[in-house]
Each structure stands twice: as structure tokens, then as C-alpha cells.
């Protein structure tokens with residue numbers, strides 16, 4: 001039996017990874033549990049500096065309600081720091097909340113998760129911890145990753161370092177959606193805890209019970225918990241792909257996808273959420289998690305099931321690409337020397353996250369068609385837009401940034417009405433509220449005619465657009 005050291009009087013949590021999940025999740029735990037010390041650790045010095053900034057505009061993650069929480073907890077029981085080992089060493093609990101992107105090379109490339117960061121974290125915890133530590137998977141991970149983590153935790157770099165250490169590994173996947181993260185964390189539909197160690201499960205449940213009803217805390221085995229997270233995202237993504245496929249049928253048949261959504265969503269078995277057709281799902285999770293499931297199915301020889309889930313991702317790409325085809329067709333088959341305004345670059349409203357945003361594919365396609373692109377987004381920086389487009393265009397032209405990237409014409413605009421001057425088309429890609437309140441009379445006077453607005457989110461004020469001589473294309477309306 002290992003000797004278990006008592007660490008200190010005050011319960012301490014550390015979270016490795018100060019990203020979109022780690023930052024907001026730890027902020028809410030600190031806010032709801034003033035008796036717990038919460039440390040958010042990251043090796044990225046700039047990220048930590050930004051979380052510690054006096055100006056909330058510098059915080060690396062924009063989430064409604066997050067700023068207020070950080071301002072009232074930071075420095076009291078919430079700390080952002082790069083001192084990783086030191087803080088792991090006296091933590092009772094360590095959350096692993098690091099990035100797990102899809103592998104881009106080697107076995108499983110394009111499907112399996114790249115676990116190098118999670119592995120590194122597990123090694124750090126193995127080496128730096130003291131006494132008994134509960135290690136919690138927060139990042140979405142392939143099924144059975146907990147077993148890898150356990151093996152690493154029980155094999156510190158030097159055998160003698162293992163003395164007095166013990167670990168319990170839990171899976172506690174995060175279901176927050178960006179843009180509503182604070183509400184999702186404060187009022188979760190459920191909290192899922194997977195594990196084998198009863199005491200560890202109840203210790204973690206005890207933290208959530210500070211603000212979540214015990215009835216909402218689901219306890220499962222480790223593998224069910226890991227698989228539930230992948231499956232939840234796969235179901236949600238599949239639902240969006242389903243409604244987007246219906247949108248295309250609506251356009252072909254004269255139906256209206258919003259009416260169809262309403263009609264089917266009133267069936268309580270189907271439910272009315274997540275039935276909004278759009279340019280295709282984006283975000284860091286859906287595509288990655290489905291591809292993970294695809295990889296898992298192939299690994300276990302479940303070829304038909306793997307093809308089934310893969311088709312959801314393929315249809316989503318088809319949907320993103322078809323938006324450009326529609327724009328090009330309506331603009332007489334060419335975008336050369338045409339000014340196109342893209343409204344929104346984030347993958348959804350109320351976030352500054354651009355990962356897998358449909359705006360990236362749409363922008364890339366438009367630029368390759370020769371368009372002069374003006375991009376507006378209330379939260380995404382010009383630098384971030386540039387990084388995303390550079391990545392995707394360089395892949396496309398397969399040549400160096402200096403020689404080829406510069407030929408594409410795009411810029412971020414801050415004054416939205418300036419962007420409309422002499423524009424041939426406007427494409428609404430992200431459903432920011434401000435895009436539903438645009439002054440279409442004014443815009444019509446600024447644009448070059450014949451002018452078009454392509455609304456991929458069904459949020460512009462149709463009546464106001466139709467009062468002008470701007471042509472309107474609305475997703476899912478035939």
C-alpha cells in the first residue's frame with residue numbers, strides 16, 4: 001500500500017491548458033467554490049499574460065459573462081500561471097484540458113486524435129505530483145485514453161520518483177458550447193463523471209454539487225463516459241447535417257426550411273433545438289470528434305458504421321462548398337474584380353473562435369475565384385483571419401506564402417458600412433445579432449448593382465431587403 005501524504009489544509013485544483021475549455025470551466029469552478037484554490041496552467045506565456053491582463057479585451061477567450069467572473073475571482077482563488085510543475089506538485093486534482101487536434105501525418109492521419117499534448121501532460125503529472133492525485137480528462141479523447149494516461153502516471157521517469165504517489169483517473173467531459181459557455185457551465189443539462197474509483201468520483205461530484213443538483217450528475221464507467229462525449233457531438237453534428245440536407249431539398253422544391261424545422265421540431269421526440277440550417281457546422285469539436293469515431297470504428301472492423309459517420313463530415317464539406325457555387329452562379333459565373341463582403345468569420349456568433357469555421361472554406365473558394373474580399377467580424381482579429389486564410393490557401397496553392405499568398409485580395413474591415421461601398425455581394429456567414437439590424441436602404445445606395453445578399457443563416461431582415469433593389473438568396477428557401 002502506498003503512503004499517501006496529506007498535502008495541505010486547503011483543497012487545490014490545477015488545470016493544464018488555459019484554452020477555450022480550461023479557462024471558462026475553471027473560472028466557473030472558482031466562482032462557485034470560493035473555498036477551493038484553482039490554478040490554470042499553460043506553457044504558452046502569452047496566453048497566460050493575456051488571461052492576467054488588466055484589460056478584459058485582452059483575454060484569449062471571448063465569452064459572454066466570463067469577464068465579470070474573472071474579475072471577481074482572479075487573484076483571490078483563481079490564478080493563471082506558467083508555473084506548471086510547482087502547482088501540480090501540491091494539487092489534489094489535476095484536470096487535463098489541452099488540445100487534441102486530428103493527426104495530420106502517420107497512422108490514422110486525418111482521423112485519429114493527436115494525443116501528443118495529453119501524453120506530455122500525463123508525464124508532467126507523473127513526475128511532478130506528490131501524494132494522492134485525482135487526474136481528470138476534460139479534453140475530448142478517444143475511447144480508452146484513460147488507460148494510456150494510467151499507464152503513464154504509473155511510470156514516472158525515474159522509478160524511485162513513484163514513492164508515495166498514487167492516482168485515480170476520471171473522465172469528466174465538457175459539454176459547454178462556445179458563446180453560451182458560462183450558462184452551460186452554471187446550468188448544465190448534466191455532468192458526466194466516468195471512473196472506477198468511487199471515492200474519487202464522489203470527490204469530483206462534491207465540487208459540482210456546490211451548484212449542480214446531484215440528480216444531474218451521471219456516474220458511469222470510464223469508457224462509457226469517453227464514448228458518450230464523442231457520441232453526443234456526433235449526434236449534434238449529424239442533426240445539423242440533416243437539416244442542411246433538407247435545406248438543399250427545400251431550395252429545389254419551393255419549400256422553406258424554417259417552416260420545415262418548425263413543423264418537425266414540434267414533435268417532442270425530435271425537439272426544436274439544433275434545427276437551424278446554415279453554411280455547415282464548424283468549431284473545434286464536431287469534425288474532430290466524428291473523425292475520431294470513424295477511426296475507432298475502422299479500428300474495430302466496423303466498416304459500415306465508420307462510413308455512416310464519415311458521410312456526415314463529407315456532407316458538411318459539400319454544404320460549405322455549395323455556398324460558393326451559388327454565389328458564383330448568381331454573379332454571372334465570375335468573381336474576378338468583384339468586391340464581396342463576408343459578414344462574420346467566427347464559426348458561430350458570440351465567440352472569437354475561428355476553428356473549422358465555414359467562413360474559412362467560403363473565403364478560400366471566393367479568393368480562388370478571384371474575388372476582392374472584405375471581411376467583417378465583431379470579435380475576430382485581422383491577425384486571426386490572416387492566419388486561417390494563409391494556412392488554407394497555402395495548402396491549396398501548395399507553394400510558399402511569399403510568392404503566392406500575396407496575390408489573394410482580402411482585408412478585415414471594422415466599419416461595416418464602409419465595406420459595402422461598391423460591393424457586388426454580401427454573404428452572411430455568422431449569425432451575429434448586429435447583422436439582423438442592418439440598414440438595407442443605406443446599403444443599397446452604397447452597393448454596385450445588380451447587387452446580391454446571400455443569407456446563409458436566415459437572419460437578415462427579409463422585408464427590409466425586399467424593399468430595396470438588392471437581390472436576396474436565403475438558405476433553404478426555394
Ligand code: UDX
Pocket residue numbers: 174175176177178179233236240273274275276277278279280281282283284285286347348349
Ligand atoms: C459543440 C457542442 O454543442 C458542445 O456540447 C461540445 O462541448 C463542443 O462542441 P460548439 O462547437 O461550441 O459546441 O458549438 P455549437 O453550438 O454546438 O455549434 C457548432 C456548429 O454548428 C456551429 O458552426 C454552429 O453555427 C452550427 N449550428 C448549430 C448550426 O448550423 N445550426 C444549429 O441549429 C446549431
Ligand code: ADP
Pocket residue numbers: 016017018019020021022041042043044047084097098099100117118120121139284
Ligand atoms: P480547447 O478548445 O480544448 O480548450 P485550446 O487549444 O483552446 O483547446 O487550449 C489548449 C491549451 O493547452 C493551449 O493554450 C496550449 O498551450 C495548452 N497546452 C497544451 N499542452 C500543454 C502542456 N503540456 N502543458 C501546459 N499547457 C499545454
